[in-house]
Amino acid sequence: MNRPVGIEAMNVFGGMAYLDVRELCDHRGLDMPRFENLLMQEKTVALPYEDPVTFAVNAAKPVVDSLTAEERGRIEMVVTCTESGIDFGKSLSTYLHRYLDLPSNCRLFEIKQACYSGSAGLQMAVNFVLSQTSPGGKALVVTTDISRFALADANAVQEWAYSEPSSGAGAVAMLVSDTPHILQIDPGAYGNHAFEVMDTCRPGPDTEAGDADLSLMAYLDCCAGAYDDYARRVDGVDFRDTFSQLCFHTPFGGMVKGAHRHLMRKLYKAKPAEIAEDFETRLGPSLAYGKRVGNTAGGSVFVALAGTIDAIDLSEPQRIGLFSYGSGCCSEFFSGVVGPDGAERLKSMGISKALDDRYRLSIADYEKLLSGDAVVRFGTKDAELDHDIIPGAWPVAGKGDRLVLDTVAGYHRNYIWV
Template sequence: MNVGIEALNVYCGLAQIPVRTLFEGRGLDQERMGNLMMDNRSVGLPFEDPVTNAVNAAKPVVDRLTEEQKNRIEIVITSTESGLDYSKSVASYVHEHLGLSRNCRVVEVKQACYAATAAVQLAVGYVASGVSPGAKALVIATDVALVDERAAYAEPAMGAGAAAVLVSDDPRVLAVDLGAFGNHSYETMDSARPSPSFDIADSDRSLFAYLDCLTNCFESYRAKVEDVDFATTFDYLAMHTPFAGMVKAAHRKLMREFAGSASAEADFTRRVLPSLTYPSRVGNLCSGSVYLALCSLIDNGALDGGARVGLYSYGSGCSSEFFSGLVDRGSADELAAMRIGEHLAGRCELTFEEYTRVLPGNLTCLVPEQDRQVDVAAYDDIVGRAHVERDLLVNTGTKDYRRTYEWLSR
């Protein structure tokens, strides 16, 4: 049975700031830009939150379905480390604003940047089980960034946005290799979000855990799947991308351990670099990061004749997975309809002053308030410079703790 990703899209906000501009504005050491390998970071605007990001990512996916197909979405799962309430899920708002069937499971999952992959794999298992033939599951990884100058060199690496992944038995984008996966998880405090307004991170602990988990996940994958060779089994690799330079270090480590080569530059350029084009323009998309990398690979790789992709997902805390699937020319045609490259190029470029003006709104967008009004029109100057051809959901505030939303017409 073929099961996997039927449709895929990302939404990475309306605004971005060049990493160089941010380095200059913050007085950061420009020499550190080399290992970061980042060009821009997406910046949320104060009327964007995990719900708007999720809906704006998933709407083009849902709109391409017939009413009958849409009604086969039997599960909606939001994966986020940017929850809005201890009880009420982001998925409940998303389900409403996407206009999905009420005969639907609605749930939210959390495990830092890994949770979306757990949800995708559980959905793949559900579809493959045959308990509801023809069922679809919509997994949406959605997050916002809570960083400012206190995050130092992590600030330029953080992105914001969402990835929408439609799982079904018609895997036009990625046919998942069923049963081919390796996991590694243990408790660690490498990074966390102990409150709705700030993150904590231990950069060494996190980087080291990511890399240890990658090695162990690949070992676990190799123990399950026959005749696996890191250097030849996978035509491409797409990994969770906290920043592009970290993925380069991860690839170098695996080449050293499993391909007996410390010199990995040519292999990196051929098998990994296509997956980093979008992440280097967006920053860490958190739960959606590996799916942004997959989009990048499909839009920028050479897929004629088909290709096997090795995917690695890591979430602090920590849990991780290496899995794989097949993509081909049809995957590229399917994804091209989402025009992700145009979306990223169309974001408004912020000056450092504009960036610091919108930051306080971002840092408080998850904080519960009984009543709040967000003045969307106050950001018309920025929105007007973004190239958008479709209606977007915006957060207009809260009323009795319930979040309120409107469609912003273009």
């Protein structure tokens, strides 16, 4: 019955350029007296020739390239998880299938539920493997989200307020199979909490809207509710002792801190000093990459997972508790075990190095991108991308392993390797 299942291989792609968040806040005149509490440092900014497809493919390529031809031939499902889709009908997975050169006997589709999408995709893949309808089959789950703050007039800037510094971009690729080297999922150990609420949304192709207070409240309700449901299913679980590390959906670190405090008070009436120490120990490592890319929406909880695996000592296997929340809203608390082998495999992806290698945008660069002229909007029929828009960001010494958008012809996006 307890057949192994989980994440076999994993990679995070944090884009080609980033902005210093403190610099942005100073530039916007955002009064943030306790800025440090928010636990934000950098945010990835998608360049005009980076879109959800390039992010997803660039995350997945090292994972797929590390497989033998036979293993690659067992990828039988590609699930793209996103709230940044580029077409109402054609899924992003079709582009992934082409540029990753995957087998033709493959299920391709895209799923959406705000920032919960990645966990939804992972659970679908886990259940595909557990069902044994195709023994030995693998599923590629890729989260990919970008925030675009285009059409920057003064009103828009006012309206974005604090969502601008926290919104990032990034993709996470996860190969799910019955050989879970990175994270062995605890099958059947999960809890959900969901209800209808209008906290944040993407009501138009290039717009985001929301209410930060309501979203925070829904997140806190869900964190407690999903954990309660997990505890209902899993005998003898203790939030403090069962999980040696925790990874939460991270809009920004401060929100995770608030949710952790809420749980520790609710479950144990814990005092501030104990809460602070526990946060540093069990959640501090999870912020390693999130504070460098910003909120990556569907992938955020897995960006946290990658940060934890790369940051902690994994000479012994550790159980990790994961909490995923997506506005609107749906949430899940689930868990898995990571060991020394997983740590070594993830390190081989060089996630931290790739983040270091991103181009640092100046405020002038960023403002130029915000003016929006170069952005390929939803529904664009024809376009030719200006690869020189930010000269320093273009990879002049590229090894032909990074995908960028080149043209759009008759709605069809054409990409090139650079």
